[in-house]
Amino acid sequence: MAASSTTAFNARPSGRVSAFWRRLRSGDDIAYVITLTCALTILAITALLVFELYRNSAVSREKFGWSFLFSSTWDPVAGQFGALPFIYGTVVTSALALLIGIPLGVFAAIFLAELAPARISNALTFLIELLAAVPSVIFGVLGIFVLVPMLTAAEPAIRAVLGWTPLFSGPFYGVSIFSAGVVLSVMIIPFIISISREVIMAVPPEQREGALALGATRWETTWDVVIPFAKKGIMGSIFLALARSLGETMAVTMVIGNDPAIHGSLLAPGYSIAAVIANEFTEATGDLYLGALIELGLVLFGLTIVINGLARVLVLSTARKGAG
Amino acid sequence: MLSVRRKAVNAVMLGLTGICTLLAVGTLLFILGYLFVHGGTSLTLNFFTKLPAPVGELGGGMANALLGSAKLLLLATCIGVPIGFLGGVYLAEFGGSSFSFVVRYTTDLLNGVPSIVIGIFAYTLIVLPQKHFSTLAGGIALGVMMIPIAIRSSEDFLRAVPVSLREGAMALGASKTKTIFTVVIPAAKAGLITGIMLNIARVAGETAPLIFTAFGNRFWSPGWEQPTAALPVMIWQYAISPYADWKQQAWSAGFVLLMLVLMINVLARLILSKRGHVVR
Secondary structure: OHHHHHHHHOOOOOHHHHHHHHHHHHOHHHHHHHHHHHHHHHHHHHHHHHHHHHHHOHHHHHHHOOHHHHOOOEEOOOOEEOOHHHHHHHHHHHHHHHHHHHHHHHHHHHHHHHHOOHHHHHHHHHHHHHHHHOOHHHHHHHHHHHHHHHHHHOHHHHHHHHOOOHHHOOOOOOOOHHHHHHHHHHHHHHHHHHHHHHHHHOOOHHHHHHHHHOOOOHHHHHHHHHHHHHHHHHHHHHHHHHHHHHHOOHHHHHHOOOOOOOOOOOOOOOOOHHHHHHHHOOOOOOHHHHHHHHHHHHHHHHHHHHHHHHHHHHHHHHOOOOOO | OOOHHHHHHHHHHHHHHHHHHHHHHHHHHHHHHHHHHHHHOOOOHHHHHOOEOOOOOOOEOOHHHHHHHHHHHHHHHHHHHHHHHHHHHHHHHHOOHHHHHHHHHHHHHHHHOOHHHHHHHHHHHHHHHHOOOOHHHHHHHHHHHHHHHHHHHHHHHHHOOOHHHHHHHHHOOOOHHHHHHHHHHHHOHHHHHHHHHHHHHHHHOOOHHHOOOOOOOOOOOOOOOOOOOOHHHHHHHHHOOOOHHHHHHHHHHHHHHHHHHHHHHHHHHHHHHHOOOOOO
16 A cells, blocks of 8 residues: 555656556556456346347247247157247146145245244254255156156046046156146245245234234234235245246156147146257257257246246345345 | 134144145155165265266266366356356445446346256357367356356355444555455355355256256266266266166266255355354
């Protein structure tokens, strides 16, 4: 710092230049420029990502236009590509995952935030956060070797309970939309639990005390007072979980059956956007095939951006510090 | 007086929340137990030292995949951590309000982009112009994934440093930069290291962005310009293969990967709790 003060007193004719050098010497401007560049990198990468996806899917976009999204033919040999079976698979598996994951996750979050003593709650939350760290390929391995045989064994029971609906009709080979939904639900539950727990714990204690003082039971307090208070944050956690399950690749591709067709039944095999990219990208021959797969990536990107954006807004509006 | 019905509803619903918690925690214990029984017990020294055996032969290991994963993670860390860390310094120490908001929002969006899409990005950026798969492309894909996580975690931990520390340093005449690098960053050190470790643990298990960037290799991959094997990709390829021996090895590899990831996670959280920071 001594250097900078001496240059300050060496009055040079070109005042502006020397002032600039002085500020650079003290390092603040250098640090500012360097860190700003790094922050700008994130904007550049995101812009480049969108640009590359858009540019490299040009062949497919020009050939199929918007009909790409609504056509259900996926025939690489004939050069016909439609995204509908994959969009269907992605949306239905994620919906199933939410259907199983939301009640389980929110209830567990209620237990951890409202009922369990702090020590037990922290220990269990630690375990659940470890569950969130398990790589998706591990879920895939467990999916094909454990869950699929289990579901096959449980098939008669599933049919006995739900077989009357068209959703659970038709043959069942183990790998199916249903299996993928179950695996996904296990993967998203930790996210729902850990974020919802934090949001519920942030509800002011006066809210609970007021309800309890009026004679509400513990459950009534939780369900009618605390949960409505934390609703937006919980919704945010659900959207985050949804975005994650839409983009989930490995676990899904290993249990969904990889069949590019829309069968009405959940027990039938299907395909998801991420799964078809993972499976066919390296063997895609020709620009059109590759372009169609990259366009699928663009669709997936758009889908998750919208869901994520919504999630952030919801989480931010309840807890000021975004969780993520 | 409480009606019997309300009491019953209370008990049943509270009981249900407990059961849901048990189910969630039970799943983790089930995964650990199952992998331990199926993978841990069949793990041999060969796994860590041998190359994969040719198709049709039994045995072999995944030494090349372990080294490949290490190289990919090293490259990814060298790209992701410096950019992410300095970006985090900007957000925590220099940032104005509206521009910072844009950066933060974009960071969160990029963080939410599915890893397979990041894979396509690295493919179009590096594999297409070079016309071959490489360790470089895989490392860059993972590096891009690390940047947003690094930005947010370093920003959070830097912000958790009390303002009084900064004011003290500046009152003594230190410039802003000097304050940041000699006072703020050392104070947040434990948190920053934890953030980097969790970041590495997260991308270590990533498979999707490597399939068409690092691609895979059944042999050693010298340098950065050739395709390389990586542990998660190997697990996937072995698990969906028709050979019983390969499936068994997929279990072992899964066990190794999971232990690695969980160990880093536990260690990182220990570092944090030791220093008494409860910031997350």
